[in-house]
Amino acid sequence: MEPRSAWGAKPPKSTDPLPLSKVERLFIHYVGAGRAPVGRDAEAGMLRSIQADHMGKGWKDIGYSFAVGQSGTVWECRGWGVVDGATRGQGGVSLSICWLGNKEVPSDAALRAIDGWVAEARNRLGRDVPVLGHRQNPKYPGETDCPGDEMQRIIDGGRWTVKQKEDSFMEPKVLLRDKDQRIWLCWGIFRKHVPTPTQVELLKFVGVQDRTNVDSTALIETLSRVP
């Protein structure tokens, strides 16, 4: 993580404090013009020109909370504790990171850097907020192509999707006895997840067809009718 001074940021005209308790989601953006800068010096230069462009439009500062380059460097822009200006209608309830690219494929280094940024954000927030592309802005969905098809494909692929914690579907446990007097320990087919082979067998036994999205109440009702 490089501080603003590392890219020669001008001071903001003003800042609005962002209480992290208000942050509901993280947005990924892209530059969407020209070519991705190669190397840290070129990335820093691009950030200076983006800042000049944004402040030239009357914004308080560069719009993003952070930026990330193909080099794998995360650059501080407005930072953690400041309302950003990158995503319409989402200032004060989100944080943003701009990938410094356009038509390119995001580099492994850039993606790993975003991994780290997302992890740090969730750690600071103390909760697993979702990661969305700018085009997924819930207030203005589809109003932009940002963050580009390549990056959006990675977002849609689930790289930053919150994983179900192992122990959250280990609970609650239900003991069942089937018609052959076998005892089954039924652990949590209560959330959307891919069931284990044992669970698949159990679900077959109770006649549940859709094995990927089982409603717990319906399942318990079904199971309670097992002789």
Ligand SMILES: [Zn+2]
């Ligand atoms: Zn954007």
